[in-house]
Amino acid sequence: MRDPKKTARAAHGKRGPHGSAEVSSDASTDGGYNAGMAVFSYIIGGIIVWSLIGWGLDYLWGTRWIVLAGALLGAVGGFYLSHMHGLTSSRKNADGRHAPSAPSQDGEDNAK
Structure with missing residues (x-):
């Protein structure tokens, strides 16, 4: 069961003690x-789905390569769907902006 106080705070955009939005x-x-x-x-x-479709077409047409093309198409299509749903996006900071990927402005990098 959800806590109505937490839900109300999240709906009104209340901030936590350090100025960041509260996250459950x-x-x-x-x-x-x-x-x-x-x-x-x-x-x-x-x-799996496109390999089975390719296997069926291979069986009907008497070929042996369509199952491989179906597997490759399924892998590319699955990655495309996950990218379009935003599951493969870059990392983000706590405030929702993208994390910096360039060297710092002072010329020093934090790599160890």
Whole structure:
């Protein structure tokens, strides 16, 4: 059951003690895992479905290469779907902006 106070604070855009928006703990802890499983299922599901379609066409037409083309099409299609759903986007900071990928402005990098 949801806590009505937390839901009301989230709906009104209340800020936490450090100025950042409050996020429920269950959504923030396994979001990466859920996104990874969704990408995995899109790609594996695409491979399975399009391989079966290719296998059926191979059986009907007496060929042996369409199943491979179907598997490749399924993998590309699964990755495309996961990208279009925003599951393969770049990392983001806590405030929702993209994390910087360039060297810092002072010329020093933080690589170890």
